[in-house]
Amino acid sequence: MAENKIGIFKKFKIGLEKTKKNLNTQIEKVFSSYKKIDDDMLEEIEEILIGADIGVNTTIEIIEYVKEEVKKNKISDPNEIKNIIKQYMLDALSEEEDIENKANQKVILIIGVNGVGKTTSIGKLAYRLKNEGQSVIVAAGDTFRAAAVEQLAEWCSRAKVDLISNIEGSDPASVIYDSVQAAKARKSDILICDTAGRLHNKKNLMNELNKISRIIEREYSEAKKEVLLVIDATTGQNGIIQAKMFKEVCQIDGIILTKLDGTAKGGIVIPVQKELGVPVKYIGIGEKVDDLQVFNAEAFVDAIFS
Amino acid sequence: MVFGNLSEKLQNTLKKLKGKGKLSEKDINEAMREVKLSLLEADVNYKVVRQFIKNVKERSIGSEVMESLTPGQQVIKIVHEELIKIMGEQESKINYSSNDITYIMMCGLQGAGKTTTTGKLAMKLKKEGKRPLLVACDIYRPAAIKQLEVVGKSVDVPVFAINDKTNPVIITKKASEFARKNNRDVVIIDTAGRLHIDTEMMDELVDIKKEMKPNEILLVLDSMTGQDAVKVADTFNNFLDVSGVILTKIDGDARGGAALSIRSVVEKPIKFVGMGEKMDQFESFHPDRMASRILGMGDVLSLIEKAQDAFDAKKAAELEQKLRKQQFTFEDFLDQMQQMKNLGPLDQFIEMIPGLNSKQLKNVKVNEKDFNQIEAIIQSMTKNERLNPTIIDGSRRKRIAKGSGTSVSQVNRLLKQYNEMKKMMKKFSSMEKMMKKKGNRFKFPFS
Numbered sequence: 001m002a003e004n005k006i007g008i009f010k011k012f013k014i015g016l017e018k019t020k021k022n023l024n025t026q027i028e029k030v031f032s033s034y035k036k037i038d039d040d041m042l043e044e045i046e047e048i049l050i051g052a053d054i055g056v057n058t059t060i061e062i063i064e065y066v067k068e069e070v071k072k073n074k075i076s077d078p079n080e081i082k083n084i085i086k087q088y089m090l091d092a093l094s095e096e097e098d099i100e101n102k103a104n105q106k107v108i109l110i111i112g113v114n115g116v117g118k119t120t121s122i123g124k125l126a127y128r129l130k131n132e133g134q135s136v137i138v139a140a141g142d143t144f145r146a147a148a149v150e151q152l153a154e155w156c157s158r159a160k161v162d163l164i165s166n167i168e169g170s171d172p173a174s175v176i177y178d179s180v181q182a183a184k185a186r187k188s189d190i191l192i193c194d195t196a197g198r199l200h201n202k203k204n205l206m207n208e209l210n211k212i213s214r215i216i217e218r219e220y221s222e223a224k225k226e227v228l229l230v231i232d233a234t235t236g237q238n239g240i241i242q243a244k245m246f247k248e249v250c251q252i253d254g255i256i257l258t259k260l261d262g263t264a265k266g267g268i269v270i271p272v273q274k275e276l277g278v279p280v281k282y283i284g285i286g287e288k289v290d291d292l293q294v295f296n297a298e299a300f301v302d303a304i305f306s
Numbered sequence: 307m308v309f310g311n312l313s314e315k316l317q318n319t320l321k322k323l324k325g326k327g328k329l330s331e332k333d334i335n336e337a338m339r340e341v342k343l344s345l346l347e348a349d350v351n352y353k354v355v356r357q358f359i360k361n362v363k364e365r366s367i368g369s370e371v372m373e374s375l376t377p378g379q380q381v382i383k384i385v386h387e388e389l390i391k392i393m394g395e396q397e398s399k400i401n402y403s404s405n406d407i408t409y410i411m412m413c414g415l416q417g418a419g420k421t422t423t424t425g426k427l428a429m430k431l432k433k434e435g436k437r438p439l440l441v442a443c444d445i446y447r448p449a450a451i452k453q454l455e456v457v458g459k460s461v462d463v464p465v466f467a468i469n470d471k472t473n474p475v476i477i478t479k480k481a482s483e484f485a486r487k488n489n490r491d492v493v494i495i496d497t498a499g500r501l502h503i504d505t506e507m508m509d510e511l512v513d514i515k516k517e518m519k520p521n522e523i524l525l526v527l528d529s530m531t532g533q534d535a536v537k538v539a540d541t542f543n544n545f546l547d548v549s550g551v552i553l554t555k556i557d558g559d560a561r562g563g564a565a566l567s568i569r570s571v572v573e574k575p576i577k578f579v580g581m582g583e584k585m586d587q588f589e590s591f592h593p594d595r596m597a598s599r600i601l602g603m604g605d606v607l608s609l610i611e612k613a614q615d616a617f618d619a620k621k622a623a624e625l626e627q628k629l630r631k632q633q634f635t636f637e638d639f640l641d642q643m644q645q646m647k648n649l650g651p652l653d654q655f656i657e658m659i660p661g662l663n664s665k666q667l668k669n670v671k672v673n674e675k676d677f678n679q680i681e682a683i684i685q686s687m688t689k690n691e692r693l694n695p696t697i698i699d700g701s702r703r704k705r706i707a708k709g710s711g712t713s714v715s716q717v718n719r720l721l722k723q724y725n726e727m728k729k730m731m732k733k734f735s736s737m738e739k740m741m742k743k744k745g746n747r748f749k750f751p752f753s
Contacts, residue, residue: 053349113555114583115418115528117416146456147449151453238558259415263503268532
């Protein structure tokens with residue numbers, strides 16, 4: 001177990017390494033090249049924050065906050081600024097401790113726009129939960145995209161969990177219904193439901209999602225329900241709109257932030273959590289079955305700034 | 307629609323300038339700060355924004371603008387020109403090999419939409435009379451080969467695949483032989499999604515490139531990508547010297563800043579845009595038209611092309627005659643509606659009409675259901691009623707309502723609309739006569 005822990009920590013670090021390197025060297029350069037805090041320095045920080053997809057509004061807020069703190073505490077050392085921003089981000093990403101309701105069964109619904117990595121994340125999540133000793137069933141709710149079921153089937157065999165599926169083109173709601181019945185009959189601990197990728201501005205598809213969510217509610221009321229929105233770390237400011245629109249059709253309990261192993265910084269999760277109060281639960285940092293990690297705000301922000 | 311939000315913000319900012327008879331440097335600075343924020347909100351790369359603002363400012367603060375009679379219009383014109391400049395000026399087409407098979411290699415990050423786009427591109431080329439072959443080179447993602455096979459089948463284009471144990475370079479080599487034997491003239495290679503910083507995977511693409519010497523290397527990029535888009539495009543370009551970019555998922559409401567950034571940083575044109583999951587939702591990219599659309603100046607050219615594709619020219623000419631003579635009947639109305647339907651989703655089409663700004667558009671939610679109802683009502687009329695709507699009296703209305711599953715008041719509403727339309731046409735034809743006298747003058751969309 002101890003070994004495993006080190007492994008996970010290391011992986012997290014490796015995954016974030018590139019993210020860190022990129023922002024970090026930039027930030028370090030800014031901090032070391034300025035002897036005093038002035039507008040030029042702040043403007044440069046502003047650009048770096050925007051470059052990390054944190055967004056205009058949040059960036060302006062952060063800069064205002066820095067200015068206030070500098071004034072209030074009479075800060076003159078440019079290096080202090082780093083800690084101020086870090087603390088601000090940590091506050092934005094902090095999450096109230098989940099009061100685990102002790103339902104024996106749990107159903108996790110995975111949603112998101114096209115191409116963010118829903119199916120891959122499900123494979124990794126199933127593997128993770130299975131290794132924690134839970135029995136897992138996966139529902140192939142993406143009946144639309146070509147070969148989506150085959151893709152999920154491959155992931156399920158890697159994770160060694162069962163898959164409930166129907167033929168391509170069938171009604172996703174019926175697959176979810178069948179899967180709930182199967183989860184009940186087999187007394188599974190966790191049912192993970194895949195859904196087709198959908199753009200959040202397509203009304204009919206969003207209604208379909210709402211229907212799926214209602215079916216789970218109705219047919220499996222005894223289970224704890226968790227909806228996870230998958231967001232691609234390369235997503236720009238559209239991420240906020242995505243989260244907002246998905247939240248309109250079903251509750252969202254958390255975010256899986258994928259593709260953090262690239263150069264994108266995933267800064268969009270900061271305004272998302274700030275505005276909508278939806279916390280990041282997991283991060284995806286690669287294509288292997290164990291490349292999904294529990295999100296750790298401290299590590300996330302540290303990796304950016306330390 | 308992509309750019310929608312950006313469009314609204316820019317239009318609002320520029321509108322403020324327009325009303326002013328004289329512009330001070332302060333006015334311009336203020337407006338440019340707002341333009342800057344709108345562009346950043348739209349995910350335009352911050353370096354590109356900085357340069358853009360600098361260019362517009364320099365040109366705007368010059369004396370010819372400030373002293374012009376319509377300084378606001380001048381600034382808008384400058385913004386328009388600079389927008390076109392950063393997006394590239396002209397449409398760029400596929401470079402075909404002149405005497406041999408044309409090879410097109412698709413590449414991009416995971417989830418950008420390469421496989422779907424490969425299918426769409428194949429369908430487009432097939433329509434143009436080419437005989438494409440798709441090659442499945444994504445040997446990593448589970449079921450990727452199967453996905454391409456399904457996509458290929460849906461557009462009726464053959465797919466060459468071996469299995470997921472074979473090196474992609476060997477697959478492409480064999481595919482090339484296969485294409486030659488089977489008389490295919492375009493080979494589209496679908497590669498695995500990869501991170502631009504994964505050197506090993508990038509080298510695989512370089513190897514394919516060395517082997518196949520593709521005529522086109524197209525980078526597929528998600529229009530929702532944020533600030534990273536430029537870095538991704540730049541890195542892919544450094545490895546492969548790509549020939550162009552395909553922007554996907556523009557039917558979302560992303561503000562599409564990536565489209566504005568890439569051209570000016572990587573200096574490679576955006577060749578196509580993909581919207582929607584249907585195989586025919588794929589278009590050539592016209593930067594000049596897109597710039598006009600962003601500024602609410604409409605996109606008349608695309609509109610005309612789309613209409614030409616969808617409308618029956620002979621019928622259109624007939625209709626025009628009828629309109630002129632004001633003999634427009636319900637029969638024509640029905641015909642017209644069917645042709646409108648061929649155009650595709652109505653709101654996409656309305657966006658291209660000049661003079662309609664994005665704010666007005668928000669209120670024009672075209673309800674396709676209403677359309678169906680109107681159709682049902684007309685179809686419940688007798689031929690005679692369609693040709694002579696004046697004969698439709700109370701009992702006929704009742705019958706039509708019953709037949710179409712609507713109510714008498716709905717039938718009444720349609721009849722009223724029809725009458726109004728006739729009146730409007732009368733006005734139009736008299737206006738036309740006036741226009742001819744005065745000489746044709748088009749209204750500028752911002753006025």
